Amino acid sequence: MPDSGTMHDGHGQRLFDREPAKIALAFLLGVLGALAARLFAMPLPFLLGPLLTCAAASILGAPILALPYGRELGQVVVGLAIGLRFVPAVVFATIAMLPFMLGATALMIATTMAAALIIRKLAALDLRTAFFATAAAGVAEMAILAHQKGADSDTVALVHLIRVASIVTTVPFLVAFFGENGGIDPVPVAFRAELMPIIALFIVAVLASYLVRRLKIPNSWLLVPALIGSLVAGFGLGPFAVPSAALVGAQIVIGVWLGCRFRRSLLGRLSRVTFSALVTTTFLLAMAMATAWVLSATTGLSFVTSLLAVAPAGVTEMVLTATAMHLDATTVTAFQITRIAVVMTTILLTLKIFERIARRRGAAPG
Numbered sequence: 163m164p165d166s167g168t169m170h171d172g173h174g175q176r177l178f179d180r181e182p183a184k185i186a187l188a189f190l191l192g193v194l195g196a197l198a199a200r201l202f203a204m205p206l207p208f209l210l211g212p213l214l215t216c217a218a219a220s221i222l223g224a225p226i227l228a229l230p231y232g233r234e235l236g237q238v239v240v241g242l243a244i245g246l247r248f249v250p251a252v253v254f255a256t257i258a259m260l261p262f263m264l265g266a267t268a269l270m271i272a273t274t275m276a277a278a279l280i281i282r283k284l285a286a287l288d289l290r291t292a293f294f295a296t297a298a299a300g301v302a303e304m305a306i307l308a309h310q311k312g313a314d315s316d317t318v319a320l321v322h323l324i325r326v327a328s329i330v331t332t333v334p335f336l337v338a339f340f341g342e343n344g345g346i347d348p349v350p351v352a353f354r355a356e357l358m359p360i361i362a363l364f365i366v367a368v369l370a371s372y373l374v375r376r377l378k379i380p381n382s383w384l385l386v387p388a389l390i391g392s393l394v395a396g397f398g399l400g401p402f403a404v405p406s407a408a409l410v411g412a413q414i415v416i417g418v419w420l421g422c423r424f425r426r427s428l429l430g431r432l433s434r435v436t437f438s439a440l441v442t443t444t445f446l447l448a449m450a451m452a453t454a455w456v457l458s459a460t461t462g463l464s465f466v467t468s469l470l471a472v473a474p475a476g477v478t479e480m481v482l483t484a485t486a487m488h489l490d491a492t493t494v495t496a497f498q499i500t501r502i503a504v505v506m507t508t509i510l511l512t513l514k515i516f517e518r519i520a521r522r523r524g525a526a527p528g
Contacts, residue, residue: 184227191215191226192418196410205334206486208413209479213327216421226422233419236412237383238367240478242360243404243485244495245391253396256496262461263500266453266472270501271508273449274298274474275516277442279523284438287317293516295321296442298474299505303378307509317435323423324439329447329475330420334483336451337466359402366390384478385499413482446474463493471497 195215199207219226248256274296282292290313294304301322309315367387374382394402454468463471467489470480477498484491505512 181227184225185229187224188216188219188226188228188418188422189414191219191224192414192421196414196417205338206413206483208410209417209482210331210334212414212417213331213421216418217327217424218421220422220424221426223426228419228422229415232415234371234383235368236416236419237478238364238371238387239404239408239412240481241384241387242363242367242391243409244481244491245388245393246395246402246404247492248388248392248395250396253392256492259461259493259496260500262457263497264504266457266497267501267504269453270298270450270472270474271505271512273446273453275512275519277446278516279520280445281321281438281442282520284441285317285435287435288313289517289520290513291317293513294318295439296325296446297505297509297512299502299509301326303506311513317432320432320435321439321442324436325443325446326475326479327420327424328440328443329473330479332447333469333473333475333480334486336469337483337487337489340466340469360404360408363390363394363402388495409482409485416478416482450474464489467493470494472501474501477502 192212192215195211195213196208197211198215199211204210216226216228275293277296278289278292281287281296282289285292287295290311291308294308294311294313295318297304301319304322305315305319308318367390370390371383371386374386379385450473451469453472454465457463457468457472458465461468466487467484470484470489471494473480477495480498481491481495483489484494
């Protein structure tokens, strides 16, 4: 970074031009942010503290860099933690919720179509860029598809980043305000008794996720470990539980990764898009709260569990919030995974429907 205050080493080289130093600085800021967030009793402090601290530092031009594969390794930890809760009774209870999962997903798809029409008008985007920018799926997957379909992938990535960061930052406060401790605690297991099996599971999960990534399965770094953990739990090979210290570390790494994604140059260049993204994110969150209210009334789930289940944000972050509040994290995981699976398998069909609806409303394709 061309900053007059940049530090130099003994050879006159810029210290923070080196990736390890940038990674170390980002992690230091993340830890300090986590401690500050916990000091001020912020919900989900080990995720939100690093996210906000590193986002601010990145926007201000600080030479920080997220740990390569850090978010993926953090997702492996979270995936295992959730998968190990899928004992047979939980699996059967989750399957019984499938109709509600599909219904909530269909409503979310309709909501994102409406959001696409809103952001198209506010930011003067073409139809396909607006569609991929608001689709309820992953940042990387939507940016790649947008590029393949001739849309503006940079704009798509920015809108998704703002949506995820805004909802991840807002929803924990809503959960803390509307809800209370759900009373669902992990099975207590002696740490020494489970250390070696947990390390072995982590290594297997990392290797499996790395191999499966070539299949382009969305959220494979979360889903594959969750599947491995659920198989272990389902066959009664435990009880095992991921240590709380590992979950704290995973949250910090994920928060740092999210924060480092913000860049002042991109936000400035696309200021109109940034504002429009905030407007559409507010709309999506309001619709998610309405959906959660209906879901809670029809299923008996608590409102906050329902909100985490249908919130259009990252699976990992919503599951972490549920875990921190001792809510039903397995149900949240199942709803979020169902949403992503349906959206990703129907995205091109949904695009055609969206374009047809937009043209009937008199919208030009550009």
